[in-house]
Amino acid sequence: MSDTSQTSSWSYASAPENTDHIVLKEQYDLFINGEFIKPDSKKYFKSINPATGEVIASISEANKKDVDLAVASARKAFTSWSKIEPKERAKYIFRIARMIQERAKEFAIIESIDGGKPIRESRDVDIPLAASHFFYYAGWADKLEYAFPNKNPKPLGVAGQIIPWNFPLLMAAWKIAPAIACGNTVVLKPAETTSLTALKLAEVIQESGLPKGVVNIVTGAGKTGSEIVNHPDLDKIAFTGSTQVGKLIQNSIVGTQKKSTLELGGKGANIIFEDAAIDQAVEGIINAIFFNQGHVCCAGSRLFVQESVAEIVIDKLKDRMSSLIVGDPLDKNTDIGAINSKEQLDTINKYIKVGREEGGEIYQPTCNLPSNGNWCPPTLFLNVSQSHTIVQEEIFGPVLAIQTFRTIDEVIEKANNTPFGLSAGVWTEKGAKIFKLTQELNAGVVWANTYNKFDSTSPFGGYKESGFGREGGLHGLIAYLNVE
Amino acid sequence: MERLDVLKTYKIFIGGKFPRTESGRYFKVEDNNGKLLANMCLSSRKDFRNAVVEARKAQKSWQSASALNKGQILYRVAEMLEGRKSQFIAELMMTGLSKQKAKEEVEQSIDRLIYYAGWSDKFQQIFSSVNPVASHHFNFSVLEPMGVVSVISSNESALLGLVSTIVPIIVGGNTCIVLSSENNPMVSISFAEVLNTSDLPHGVVNILTGKRKELIHHFASHMDVNAVSYCGEHDEEIQELEKVSVENLKRVRINRGTNWNEDKSQSPYYIERFQETKTIWHPNEV
Numbered sequence: 001m002s003d004t005s006q007t008s009s010w011s012y013a014s015a016p017e018n019t020d021h022i023v024l025k026e027q028y029d030l031f032i033n034g035e036f037i038k039p040d041s042k043k044y045f046k047s048i049n050p051a052t053g054e055v056i057a058s059i060s061e062a063n064k065k066d067v068d069l070a071v072a073s074a075r076k077a078f079t080s081w082s083k084i085e086p087k088e089r090a091k092y093i094f095r096i097a098r099m100i101q102e103r104a105k106e107f108a109i110i111e112s113i114d115g116g117k118p119i120r121e122s123r124d125v126d127i128p129l130a131a132s133h134f135f136y137y138a139g140w141a142d143k144l145e146y147a148f149p150n151k152n153p154k155p156l157g158v159a160g161q162i163i164p165w166n167f168p169l170l171m172a173a174w175k176i177a178p179a180i181a182c183g184n185t186v187v188l189k190p191a192e193t194t195s196l197t198a199l200k201l202a203e204v205i206q207e208s209g210l211p212k213g214v215v216n217i218v219t220g221a222g223k224t225g226s227e228i229v230n231h232p233d234l235d236k237i238a239f240t241g242s243t244q245v246g247k248l249i250q251n252s253i254v255g256t257q258k259k260s261t262l263e264l265g266g267k268g269a270n271i272i273f274e275d276a277a278i279d280q281a282v283e284g285i286i287n288a289i290f291f292n293q294g295h296v297c298c299a300g301s302r303l304f305v306q307e308s309v310a311e312i313v314i315d316k317l318k319d320r321m322s323s324l325i326v327g328d329p330l331d332k333n334t335d336i337g338a339i340n341s342k343e344q345l346d347t348i349n350k351y352i353k354v355g356r357e358e359g360g361e362i363y364q365p366t367c368n369l370p371s372n373g374n375w376c377p378p379t380l381f382l383n384v385s386q387s388h389t390i391v392q393e394e395i396f397g398p399v400l401a402i403q404t405f406r407t408i409d410e411v412i413e414k415a416n417n418t419p420f421g422l423s424a425g426v427w428t429e430k431g432a433k434i435f436k437l438t439q440e441l442n443a444g445v446v447w448a449n450t451y452n453k454f455d456s457t458s459p460f461g462g463y464k465e466s467g468f469g470r471e472g473g474l475h476g477l478i479a480y481l482n483v484e
Numbered sequence: 485m486e487r488l489d490v491l492k493t494y495k496i497f498i499g500g501k502f503p504r505t506e507s508g509r510y511f512k513v514e515d516n517n518g519k520l521l522a523n524m525c526l527s528s529r530k531d532f533r534n535a536v537v538e539a540r541k542a543q544k545s546w547q548s549a550s551a552l553n554k555g556q557i558l559y560r561v562a563e564m565l566e567g568r569k570s571q572f573i574a575e576l577m578m579t580g581l582s583k584q585k586a587k588e589e590v591e592q593s594i595d596r597l598i599y600y601a602g603w604s605d606k607f608q609q610i611f612s613s614v615n616p617v618a619s620h621h622f623n624f625s626v627l628e629p630m631g632v633v634s635v636i637s638s639n640e641s642a643l644l645g646l647v648s649t650i651v652p653i654i655v656g657g658n659t660c661i662v663l664s665s666e667n668n669p670m671v672s673i674s675f676a677e678v679l680n681t682s683d684l685p686h687g688v689v690n691i692l693t694g695k696r697k698e699l700i701h702h703f704a705s706h707m708d709v710n711a712v713s714y715c716g717e718h719d720e721e722i723q724e725l726e727k728v729s730v731e732n733l734k735r736v737r738i739n740r741g742t743n744w745n746e747d748k749s750q751s752p753y754y755i756e757r758f759q760e761t762k763t764i765w766h767p768n769e770v
Contacts, residue, residue, distance in 0.1 A: 132618065151753075243733075246733070247730050247731070247733065250730045250733070251727065251730045254723060254726040254727045254730070255719075255723045255726070255727075262733070264733075419732065434766065438762075438764045439628075443762070444760065444761065444762060444763065445762070445763050445764075445765070446762065446763070446764050446765070447764075447765045447766075448764065448765065448766045449766060449767055450621065450765055450766065450767050453617075453619060453621060453765050455615065455617035455618055455619065455623065457615040457616050457617055457618075457623075458615045458617055458623050458625070458763055458765070459613075459615070459625050459761050459763050460763065461761070463630075463760050464710070464732070464733065465732060465733050467733065468733065468735055470761050473613065473615050473625065473763075474613060475613070475625060475761050483753075
């Protein structure tokens with residue numbers, strides 16, 4: 001085992017991002033029909049900075065009447081939006097992409113303040129990908145007949161979209177961009193702990209001159225979400241979140257004409273063979289599980305190491321974990337930011353407790369965690385097997401469960417033995433092995449010698465209980481179209 | 485003395501064998517004059533579960549059979565059906581189809597088999613993509629079969645409906661368990677005999693006869709079934725199917741009022757409906 005004390009001799013001077021130019025309102029209203037309006041409920045809830053526990057702003061809680069109004073304005077807007085010339089539709093969406101790029105830094109900082117993710121990730125991953133998603137789908141608006149030849153693609157109508165808190169702006173982009181490019185209008189609800197960048201996006205949308213009512217953003221928690229799901233005048237529900245809630249949603253739209261796409265949970269297997277480039281693989285494993293504090297549906301949370309290299313891989317992992325910097329999300333050196341909410345921290349801690357109780361051997365490096373806010377050190381578990389709770393269930397935090405294997409067939413069997421099927425990773429320098437594994441792993445996304453990569457052109461989505469439908473790429477269009 | 489006809493015993497088709505239903509139950513099929521045509525197996529939940537085991541066992545190797553091989557096997561099925569055309573026409577006529585209609589149904593079924601046999605090594609190229617990602621990676625998306633599919637086959641179109649539903653499912657590498665037409669189940673078991681003499685691996689197609697009312701719930705609730713295909717317009721059945729499918733998020737595909745005689749009732753999209761998209765990334769920078 002490596003000596004963690006040596007890391008204390010290395011320290012980085014803090015490099016906090018400057019927040020002076022960030023302007024946030026004290027109170028945010030709902031974005032309906034192109035205007036910011038006060039909620040009928042008259043209720044507001046607080047958005048908390050998870051790194052400090054401080055209140056950042058008050059956010060409206062939309063009730064049934066508010067959702068009704070949003071859906072009605074989207075319905076009204078659909079009539080004209082679905083009929084304007086597709087090339088004009090494209091230009092509006094290109095414009096939104098550009099405006100996000102112009103304000104990228106502002107979006108990145110707010111994303112980190114509101115959600116707790118390291119600024120390096122908001123700056124280099126979330127915001128650029130969100131902008132490129134709008135840019136990508138903008139271009140599809142006037143080319144849809146080439147995506148579905150002889151199928152006469154037509155928009156569905158009004159889509160209700162519910163997104164999670166792990167990639168707030170990016171998920172909003174994944175939902176809104178393809179929907180409006182295909183000529184639909186939307187009512188989007190961000191997660192209650194991370195509404196701010198969606199509301200900033202509403203400002204951009206307002207400034208872009210997008211026709212009123214094409215995009216409506218209502219804020220609130222689960223109750224608001226269920227008002228959307230159960231609204232009779234929606235044609236489509238798109239949801240990203242837990243498998244449990246996904247099933248509830250699917251259940252409640254049975255017998256209606258609503259279409260759905262669900263992007264749900266995962267328990268990604270990350271497989272490292274003895275012939276892998278070990279140092280690269282270790283870096284990849286770290287990125288697979290600790291990226292965004294492990295708040296990633298496709299996180300590589302189950303590591304399978306071939307027995308012959310298990311010792312060296314685990315040593316190197318522990319060593320690397322001890323050099324990860326946990327702390328201020330706004331510091332450019334930070335590797336692991338704040339856990340998104342107190343509630344989520346409790347969930348993660350519950351799983352860590354269960355992991356210990358079931359006999360798992362835990363390792364956590366010594367870190368100086370800030371006294372306020374929600375924090376969890378990077379964590380790994382050894383001595384666990386397929387039957388352990390922390391191997392089976394999605395934790396959605398920086399907790400890695402490690403198992404070893406001997407043969408290819410054994411590891412394929414173990415990797416696939418889960419109700420989920422979202423993602424997997426393979427590390428080996430042998431080409432044939434890569435192709436065998438990528439073919440046989442039951443997952444919608446397989447990363448070989450890399451992990452947690454995303455792109456607007458690349459379809460993303462799961463097999464089995466990780467949901468259905470794809471987001472990104474040509475394949476992401478069909479979720480928002482009727483074809484003959 | 486006049487020669488006594490030998491009547492055919494219709495059983496069910498599971499894992500390449502023709503067992504009787506384990507339940508020991510039967511239901512009668514009669515012609516328009518009320519004359520008994522056959523005592524069909526009234527399949528049970530247990531029969532269905534046995535069939536799922538066989539379908540699952542067969543799935544992986546069927547999926548990895550080459551596209552060329554799968555295409556040739558389906559072509560072979562067409563050849564076998566062509567050779568037994570008169571038997572199928574006679575069987576359809578027994579249950580009330582005119583000679584002309586029966587002939588059309590059998591011929592269209594053969595042609596549909598050929599149509600999908602030809603798609604076997606082509607559909608992947610229509611739906612796959614290389615995705616031009618902005619980072620230094622080679623990234624592509626391919627289709628893969630969903631796995632095991634349960635099929636509630638067309639009631640009205642006993643042979644053509646059956647062929648049109650299951651062939652696009654299996655050509656894509658899935659295996660299936662089918663509940664045949666309730667009104668006219670005999671032809672489905674004769675079709676099983678065709679399949680069984682066509683080099684189709686055991687378990688790829690399993691065919692049960694019986695009652696929708698009894699079996700639909702199990703077809704949709706089984707946790708080792710990945711998708712369900714339904715033919716019909718019965719709202720309550722569809723709702724039930726959708727509801728119980730949620731438990732393991734089965735993919736539900738409804739063929740509502742599809743007229744299988746039409747040309748538009750065949751297309752590669754019928755194959756794609758039972759495929760998942762898998763996306764693969766690899767760095768391309770040294």
